[in-house]
Amino acid sequence: MRLPTALLGVAVSAALLVVPQSAQADPADPQPPAVRDFGNGPERNEVAAGLPEQAGTLRAPQAEKRPDPAWPSHGHGYPRQTRLPEPAENPADASIKLGLVPYHALAPRLNELQRRSDRVSVEVFGRSHQGRDMYLVTVTAPESAAEAREQARMRERIENDPASAARDRALAKRYKAPVFVNANIHGNEWEGTDGVLRTVEELATSTDPAVADLLSKTRLYFNVTANPDGRVLGQRPNGAGFDLNRDFITASQPETRAMRQLMTDTQPVAMVDLHGYVNGTLIEPTTPPHGANYEYDLFIKNTYANGLGMEAAVNGLGYTLEKDGVRPVQIPFRDDPEGWDDWPPIFTPQYAPFHGAVASHTVEIPLRVNNADYTNLPVEELRRRSAINTDVAAAAIRATYTFVHSRHQQLVADQIEVFRRGTAGEPAKEVPLGIVPGFGPEDVYTTTYPRAYVIPAGSGQRSETAAGRLVDHLIANDVRVERAERSFRVGRTTYPEGSYVVDMRQPKRGLANVMLEPGQDISPRVDAMYDISGWSHALLWGATVEPVDSLRVKADPVKAAAPTGSVPRTFGPLALKVGDAKEVMALNDLLAQGVEVTWGDGGTAVVPASARAAARTAADRYGVAFTPARRSGGTPLTQVRIAAAASADELYTLREMGFSVTPVSTQVLNDGFDWSATDVLFVSSGLNHAQLSPEARTALDAFLTTGGVVTRGGTGTSFNAAAGLLTVTGVAGRSDANGVVRTVVSDGSVGAGSPEHSFVYSPRWFTGLGPEVQVEQAYAAEGPLVSGHWRADQNGMGGPEQARGQAAVVSGRDERGAAVVMFGTEPMFRNHPKGLFPQVARALYWSSSVTGAAVTTP
Ligand SMILES: [Zn+2]
Numbered sequence: 001m002r003l004p005t006a007l008l009g010v011a012v013s014a015a016l017l018v019v020p021q022s023a024q025a026d027p028a029d030p031q032p033p034a035v036r037d038f039g040n041g042p043e044r045n046e047v048a049a050g051l052p053e054q055a056g057t058l059r060a061p062q063a064e065k066r067p068d069p070a071w072p073s074h075g076h077g078y079p080r081q082t083r084l085p086e087p088a089e090n091p092a093d094a095s096i097k098l099g100l101v102p103y104h105a106l107a108p109r110l111n112e113l114q115r116r117s118d119r120v121s122v123e124v125f126g127r128s129h130q131g132r133d134m135y136l137v138t139v140t141a142p143e144s145a146a147e148a149r150e151q152a153r154m155r156e157r158i159e160n161d162p163a164s165a166a167r168d169r170a171l172a173k174r175y176k177a178p179v180f181v182n183a184n185i186h187g188n189e190w191e192g193t194d195g196v197l198r199t200v201e202e203l204a205t206s207t208d209p210a211v212a213d214l215l216s217k218t219r220l221y222f223n224v225t226a227n228p229d230g231r232v233l234g235q236r237p238n239g240a241g242f243d244l245n246r247d248f249i250t251a252s253q254p255e256t257r258a259m260r261q262l263m264t265d266t267q268p269v270a271m272v273d274l275h276g277y278v279n280g281t282l283i284e285p286t287t288p289p290h291g292a293n294y295e296y297d298l299f300i301k302n303t304y305a306n307g308l309g310m311e312a313a314v315n316g317l318g319y320t321l322e323k324d325g326v327r328p329v330q331i332p333f334r335d336d337p338e339g340w341d342d343w344p345p346i347f348t349p350q351y352a353p354f355h356g357a358v359a360s361h362t363v364e365i366p367l368r369v370n371n372a373d374y375t376n377l378p379v380e381e382l383r384r385r386s387a388i389n390t391d392v393a394a395a396a397i398r399a400t401y402t403f404v405h406s407r408h409q410q411l412v413a414d415q416i417e418v419f420r421r422g423t424a425g426e427p428a429k430e431v432p433l434g435i436v437p438g439f440g441p442e443d444v445y446t447t448t449y450p451r452a453y454v455i456p457a458g459s460g461q462r463s464e465t466a467a468g469r470l471v472d473h474l475i476a477n478d479v480r481v482e483r484a485e486r487s488f489r490v491g492r493t494t495y496p497e498g499s500y501v502v503d504m505r506q507p508k509r510g511l512a513n514v515m516l517e518p519g520q521d522i523s524p525r526v527d528a529m530y531d532i533s534g535w536s537h538a539l540l541w542g543a544t545v546e547p548v549d550s551l552r553v554k555a556d557p558v559k560a561a562a563p564t565g566s567v568p569r570t571f572g573p574l575a576l577k578v579g580d581a582k583e584v585m586a587l588n589d590l591l592a593q594g595v596e597v598t599w600g601d602g603g604t605a606v607v608p609a610s611a612r613a614a615a616r617t618a619a620d621r622y623g624v625a626f627t628p629a630r631r632s633g634g635t636p637l638t639q640v641r642i643a644a645a646a647s648a649d650e651l652y653t654l655r656e657m658g659f660s661v662t663p664v665s666t667q668v669l670n671d672g673f674d675w676s677a678t679d680v681l682f683v684s685s686g687l688n689h690a691q692l693s694p695e696a697r698t699a700l701d702a703f704l705t706t707g708g709v710v711t712r713g714g715t716g717t718s719f720n721a722a723a724g725l726l727t728v729t730g731v732a733g734r735s736d737a738n739g740v741v742r743t744v745v746s747d748g749s750v751g752a753g754s755p756e757h758s759f760v761y762s763p764r765w766f767t768g769l770g771p772e773v774q775v776e777q778a779y780a781a782e783g784p785l786v787s788g789h790w791r792a793d794q795n796g797m798g799g800p801e802q803a804r805g806q807a808a809v810v811s812g813r814d815e816r817g818a819a820v821v822m823f824g825t826e827p828m829f830r831n832h833p834k835g836l837f838p839q840v841a842r843a844l845y846w847s848s849s850v851t852g853a854a855v856t857t858p
Contacts, residue, residue, distance in 0.1 A: 078143040080121040081114040084135065094234025098369055099383040100194050100390075103132065103232045106224055109197060110135060117204035118142050119215055125223075126258025130239035132228035134258055137196070139203050139222070140176060141215040151176055151219075155267055158412070159356070159507050162420035172409045176216075179404050180268035180357070181397055182223045182259065182348050185245045185275070187230015187237070188370040191386055192274025195393025196222045214405045221266050226255060226348075234374065241648025242830070245273070248351035249344075249515060249535055251476065252652070252831035259348065263355045264478045269411040270306065270359040270404050273348040274393050278364035280327030281314050281392055283307045284349060285361070286342040287332045289522050289529075292447040293345075293510040294353050295421060297431045298414040300333075300443075302359040304436045306403045307331050310363065313399035314392050324388060326366050334438055338526050343533060345514050354511035355478065356415040359403070363396045365389040419507035425449070442525075449504045450547035453516045453538070454490070457498035462755070465580045465623050466542030466835060468561035471500050473537070475560065479512045482555035483562070490548040498562065501555050516545055519740060519787025526789070532761070534739030534788030535832065539757040542580050542835025565619035566626065567612065573629035574607040574615050575600075579753040581657055581834055584841040586618040588658030591639045599849045600634035602752040603842045635849040642844065643678040645687035645715075653828040654682070657841055669696040675703040679848040684712035689722030704818045708847030710840065712823040717764060720822060725814045727770025728822065731806070733763035734798040739788010741800075741825075742780035743808060749846040750811055750821055750839055751776035757786065758808065759833045764824030765806035776821070777809040777839075809839070811846070819847040 084107040093102035101109065110122045119139055126134040143151065154175045157165045165171055181199075183192030200222060203211055225231050229239035237243050238255055247256040263271075285303045290296055311329040319326035332340035342350045349360040367385035374382065404411060421429070428446045433439060455467050471481050482501045487494055502512050515537040522533055538545035567574065576583055587605050591597055595611040606629045607615050615626050643664045644651055654661045664673060665686040670693045681703065692700065704723065711720055717730035738761040745751040754777060765779060785800045792799025811821045821843035827836035 077145040077148045078121055078138065078140055079114070079118050080123065080138070082123050083114075084111055084122060084124065085133065086111070087132070090232060093232050094188070094374075095190055095231060097374070097379060097382065098190060098386040100190050100386055101197060103225065103228050106135060106193075106197075107133070110137060110224070113200060113204055120200060120204045125262055126255060128227070128229045128238055128255055129242075129253060130229045132232070134226070134228060134255065135224040136262065137200055137222040137224055138219060139200055139215065140219040141212065150174070158416050159267065159419055162416045162423055162507065166413065166416045166420060172412055175412055177218045177270075177404050177408050177412055178221060178266045178268045179218055179401055180221045180223070180263065180266060180271040180352065181400070182226050182271065182273045183393075184224075184231055185226035185273060185348060186243070187227040187232075188234050188374070189236075189274070189276035189365075190231060190369070191276065191365055191389035192393050193225045193231065194386075194390040195274065195397055196224055198390065198394045199397045214401060217408050218401060218404055219266070220401055221262070221268065223259065223262065226259060234370070237648065240652055242652070245275075245348060246346045246531065246830055248346050248348060249537070250346075250830060250832045251473070257476070260351075260477065263352055263357075267356045267415070268352065269357060269415050270302070270400055271349060271352045271357045272361050272363055272396055272400050274363055274365065274396070276365040276389060277368040277370070278330070279325070279366040279368070281329045281366045281396075282340070282364035283310050283314070283329055283331050283361060283396070284340075284342070284363070285331065285333035287336050287338045287340050288443050288445070289341050289343045289526055290443060290445045291342050291345060291350060291353075291514070292428070292445040292520065293514040293517075294342075295358075295418045295429065295510070296445075297429055297435055298358050298417060299353055299360070300431065300436055300439060302407070302411060302414060303361060304333060305407075306359040306400055307333070307361060309403045310361070310396045310399040313395040317391055317395055319388060319391075326388060339528050339530065341526070341530050343522070343529065344531055344535060345511075346531065346535070353418075354508055354514070356418055358411055358414040358418065359400075361400075363393070365392045418510075422507045422509040423505060425451075425505035425509070447513065447517060447520075449509060449513055451549050452504055452547075452551045453502040453512070454495055454546045454548055455500040455502070456495050456544055456546065457500075458496040460495070460544060462544045463542050463580045463835075464564040464625065465582045467500065467544070468564045468623055469582070469834065470537060470541050470543045470545070471558070471561035473541075474502065474512065474515070475558070477508075477511055477515070479508055479515075480506045481558055483558045485554045485556060488553040490550055493546075500558070500561075501551070501553055503551060516547075521739070521785050521787055521789075523785070523789050523791045528736070529789045532738050532788070534759070534786070536740050536787060539740050539755070539786065540759055540833035540835050542755060542838075563620075564623040564625065565621070567616045567619050568626060568628050570628045571612070572609050574609070574612065574626040575629040576605045576607060576615075576624065576626050577753060578603045578605060578838050578842055578845070580624070581837040581841070582622040583624045584657040584838055586622040586624045588639065589618050589621070590614055591637065592658070597637045598634035599637040599845050601749070602747060603749060603838075605637065605845075606634055637845060637849050638679075640844045640848045641677055641679045642682050643673070643675070643680075644682040645685055646682055647685045649830045650682070650684060650712075650828045653831050653837060654840070656831070657837060659841075659844065666691045669700065672696075673699065675699060675707070678703065678707055679851075680708040680710060680844050682710045682712075682844075683716045683719045685715050687715065687719060689719050704814075705816050706851065708819040708844075708851040710821045710823070710843045710847060712826070713762065713764065716822060717824075720820065725818065725820045726773050726810065726812045726822065727768070728766040728773055728810060729768035730824075731765050731767055731802075732798065733760070733765070733800075733803055734791060734793050735762045737761075737763055737788070737790035737798075737800075739790055740786045741784040741808075742782065742786055743784065744778045744780055746774065746776050748774055748776050748811060750809060750843045753842075754839055755835045758825045758827070758836060759829055760790075760824075761826045761829055763790070763803060763808075765803050765808055766810050766822065766824060767806065769807065769810065770812070772814070773810050773812040775807040775809075776811050777825070778805060778807050779803040781805045811843070813850070817851060819851045821847060
């Protein structure tokens, strides 16, 4: 974990002391993703094992469809008051100790506010992983139904006909600028919520004419708590263990999907995301590198201006270092060379600009009250800090709506201009140096938009199932997708009828491109990155996606991908190639029904003719295509029961694919673990062989005579060595390196059918391979980094050059017969690289099916 030294020295040295590197459970596995906020919240591997919840349950696939637009409810004016269900009182809510409003008290407070003020409307707009309601508060002057319809029409015109909207003087005056305030997305950064409540109460009851004028020209949308599970539990992630502020381009979690829909529907011109804790209060804009797909000239102008306004408001509260322990505001763009960037669109304020926000900020309130401080500080001190933090959050909100009020027409015009450039297909604009003070060459990042992306149908598509998922994901992000009515040519390539087309002449082309372009290798340009630097959906989600530079096609817009499931007309056994996570789900569903499946070469399962009806249901349900099996035979496959010492995202992904997963850890094994219901042990986090008791080791050794092992990362590599499994030497690349890599795949049981690209975080590779070890996937001899950030260390080691041609994923049978697969890549990272999930599934199927059988090569 590397942090910007400038910020470190001033602001967070105390925070770092709480969790020094040496305190990590397993020094062999450097903690990969840095924690934004410098949060020392539960990091990736700490969230890991031991979650008893949902152990062994099958998770139904989540349909990636836009929910019914219950909101905004057309035909209604404002207020739109609904009485919120009030949850039972929970004395264990972590907010209570801080003197803040616990989750269960939010609904009563909001119900009361609706009763008192016709400026306040509240509705439930989503639910958390654990099923808690998410509350949207809209504060605006009352509107008749006709006025609300007019606002909706103007919003749609800004997006869909920006050139005419730009010329419409009446629109500029009459359109109420939408502002979005997001609070508490990290559950243990509480006071954003309390700042929102205070703001809403003030605006609801104020008799100030300036407030009346504000509410006649704006709609203020407040997500009261973006992470109700985390607020109650006093933890950073949601109830599934996911950091929601890393999830926006993946949208694996219901909270993220609800926020995505909210931003699409409300189209805010400005947004603030309230976090903690950095002292002095940190207010974006950010350092470089800057996201290359934003209209950055419009963005930086407004974001910097509002940042300065928030700074003045926060400093104006009068808190001082001497008196209160509060340092002055810092603005990374102005105050630091790098280390707090807006490169990946995984964070709320870095996602909102694609839906038209031209001022968008993370705000880190100052005084730490979470983690060790929550446990150790006296209650009075915690409450003193939380009161100050609430003041700061409210000041940032007030400054933002004041800013929008004062620049109302300009902000609306700039949002229109974002969509106009996209619709017109203009080239990316290079931002003029000095557009704001300090904007230099180091701040200039641009990209090239292709004319369109084609997601081919037919033989040019590596997975129709994956293509359908990607299309649905794009549509869920409000990206327009069309489907070709007949075949068309681009240059020498003919694309068949039914191919999907993402025309880049569209209002949200930035969002389309940030997901579909390969990305950039930014290693040469910056020393350190905050979080991930590569994510391309085109390269990691398993579908073939091709940029084209011309487009002549007759195509229709689609609202959802076409069905992809099929079963052949021929009778006889059916083959299912496990090349996509949906195929894994289908296979696990069949296995759960007791269908007698066999596992053949090249990652293909064979289903007997007698199970045809079940196969047809699975084909429809998961969108997978069965083909006639050339031959039956192969190894009998049963449901794979996994004991997993893994991070939260890996547990989630394994369960999502329908595997039966029991979380384990060093502690769980030392407590006496019953191995009799385990087929494969997955090790990536929280299991240290050296710390196992003699009894636990004996039990593990007994398991290894009958069970398989799949490992990932440094913890997995260490476990392999300590348990005496495969003969390999693990080599660690630089721990903060991450991104999309080019690879070469084998035709083995794990490698066959893999995409040519993979994702790495703290990349690893394997040398000194014993004769029993096969290479399933290797880093390409060229690159191998395609996009991301990966440098060699100070000694020239651990860089991408060293990884060239080296084994990234290996398999083999150890002396006891255990089938072992080792990943040096990150195939399930944050549930994102969907195209890589089936590699893990194939590793599990192969390992469970051949372990204990006679030793053959995989
Ligand atoms: Zn945060």
